[in-house]
Amino acid sequence: MSGAAPPDSVAELVNAAKMATLGSLVAGVAHELNTPLGALNSNHDVLKRALERLQGILADEVVEPHELDEVRRIVSAVDGVMRVNDLAVERMVTLVASLRRFGRPDLADIDHVDVRESIDAALVIVKHELRGGIVVERDYDDVAPVECYAQEIGQVFMNLLVNAIRAIDAEGRITVRVKHADECVRIEVEDTGCGIAAEHLGRIFEPGFTTRGGRIGMGMGLPISRQVVDRHGGRISVTSEPGRGSTFTVDLPYTLQTGGNAQ
Amino acid sequence: MPDRTTPTILIVDDEEMVLMALRSFLELETAYRVVTSLSPVDALDTVRDERVDVIVADFMMPAMDGIEFLRQARDIRPHATRILLTGYADMRNAIRAINEAGLYHYLEKPWDNDRLKLVVRNGVERSSLVNELDSRITALESANVELLEIRSRLIKAFL
Numbered sequence: 001m002s003g004a005a006p007p008d009s010v011a012e013l014v015n016a017a018k019m020a021t022l023g024s025l026v027a028g029v030a031h032e033l034n035t036p037l038g039a040l041n042s043n044h045d046v047l048k049r050a051l052e053r054l055q056g057i058l059a060d061e062v063v064e065p066h067e068l069d070e071v072r073r074i075v076s077a078v079d080g081v082m083r084v085n086d087l088a089v090e091r092m093v094t095l096v097a098s099l100r101r102f103g104r105p106d107l108a109d110i111d112h113v114d115v116r117e118s119i120d121a122a123l124v125i126v127k128h129e130l131r132g133g134i135v136v137e138r139d140y141d142d143v144a145p146v147e148c149y150a151q152e153i154g155q156v157f158m159n160l161l162v163n164a165i166r167a168i169d170a171e172g173r174i175t176v177r178v179k180h181a182d183e184c185v186r187i188e189v190e191d192t193g194c195g196i197a198a199e200h201l202g203r204i205f206e207p208g209f210t211t212r213g214g215r216i217g218m219g220m221g222l223p224i225s226r227q228v229v230d231r232h233g234g235r236i237s238v239t240s241e242p243g244r245g246s247t248f249t250v251d252l253p254y255t256l257q258t259g260g261n262a263q
Numbered sequence: 264m265p266d267r268t269t270p271t272i273l274i275v276d277d278e279e280m281v282l283m284a285l286r287s288f289l290e291l292e293t294a295y296r297v298v299t300s301l302s303p304v305d306a307l308d309t310v311r312d313e314r315v316d317v318i319v320a321d322f323m324m325p326a327m328d329g330i331e332f333l334r335q336a337r338d339i340r341p342h343a344t345r346i347l348l349t350g351y352a353d354m355r356n357a358i359r360a361i362n363e364a365g366l367y368h369y370l371e372k373p374w375d376n377d378r379l380k381l382v383v384r385n386g387v388e389r390s391s392l393v394n395e396l397d398s399r400i401t402a403l404e405s406a407n408v409e410l411l412e413i414r415s416r417l418i419k420a421f422l
Contacts, residue, residue: 031350034350034372034373035278035280035281035350035372036280037373038281038284038350038372038373038374039278039280039281039283039284041373042284042285042287042288042373042374042376043284043287045288045376046284046287046288046291046376049291049292050291073290073291074291076290077287077288077290077291078287080283080286080287080290081284081287083283084280084283084284084287087279087280087283088280091280131323132277132323132324132325132326133325
């Protein structure tokens with residue numbers, strides 16, 4: 001854990017990284033909201049039309065037999081609409097809950113976190129970045145909650161997932177594994193992307209090192225992730241094969257290590 | 264119950280909720296037969312096997328984007344009217360869609376139901392007119408062949 005930044009500095013870095021991540025993902029998140037919103041918008045209009053038609057039929061007080069077919073058609077449409085609304089609302093609630101989980105300042109404190117929930121929340125936010133061509137497989141063992149700075153660990157998972165997505169050109173696979181390993185929970189993020197050249201492998205956790213052309217915020221995700229993991233008394237490592245992909249492994253102690261830089 | 268002459272609208276989107284919302288609206292507001300597909304690959308089989316008058320496709324789908332799907336659909340059933348429904352309304356894709364897929368219309372998500380109904384109804388009319396024009400041309404060509412044969416027989420008979 002040598003070279004780890006002071007805790008306040010880590011928290012500030014994580015906060016800056018979180019804002020940068022959200023900024024880069026905001027268009028995708030907006031699109032993810034647009035789909036259920038579009039369905040709800042259309043359905044609201046369908047319900048108004050259906051109600052108007054039913055009112056028209058019922059205005060005569062006597063429903064003619066031929067009007068019953070129309071009523072059945074309306075009921076069928078309303079039934080479809082209600083099922084879509086359930087799906088759309090559920091999708092929006094999940095997305096908003098994931099955003100809140102990612103951005104809530106009250107989670108900056110030490111908490112007991114189910115890392116699977118934290119990873120799933122990050123996956124909801126980055127879903128759009130998968131562009132339909134990247135398949136995500138989750139292989140989760142039943143693990144106990146981890147004592148940690150929830151926001152910071154959430155940012156580590158987000159960094160690793162965004163990294164994996166950007167390593168894949170168009171189509172590929174990301175496998176996320178969560179398992180028990182001695183006194184730690186082990187999280188592996190494996191991608192089938194471009195991989196990392198051997199000469200770069202030893203430098204990817206250095207602040208500012210990037211092979212992606214020096215865009216703003218680039219080159220800080222992995223150094224911040226290492227600082228956060230160090231702060232928790234854990235370990236982050238990588239194996240990679242150019243052209244075949246990379247696997248990042250994070251070992252997090254179940255109990256926050258006092259020997260680390262925890263406050 | 265739709266019969267064989269009822270116009271068919273094929274909707275392709277990898278989002279089930281979009282398909283269901285569009286189906287609910289079109290079935291309530293129109294008499295068209297509505298067929299939906301979550302997969303552009305499966306939808307191409309529908310285009311091949313069934314009469315389809317209007318095709319509405321999402322842009323971003325796994326395996327094949329909406330423009331490529333509509334391009335292939337045009338090869339199979341050139342008279343079907345092709346409409347792109349997308350959350351990615353940008354000029355580059357619009358031009359690509361018009362050039363590569365012979366797009367009839369471009370609708371943005373979230374869509375307006377009245378606008379959608381109008382575009383689909385115009386699309387059905389366009390498809391019907393193109394089909395009618397095609398059958399008239401075929402009839403004219405056949406009549407022309409017949410006339411040429413008669414002319415040839417007349418020439419042989421009198422010369």
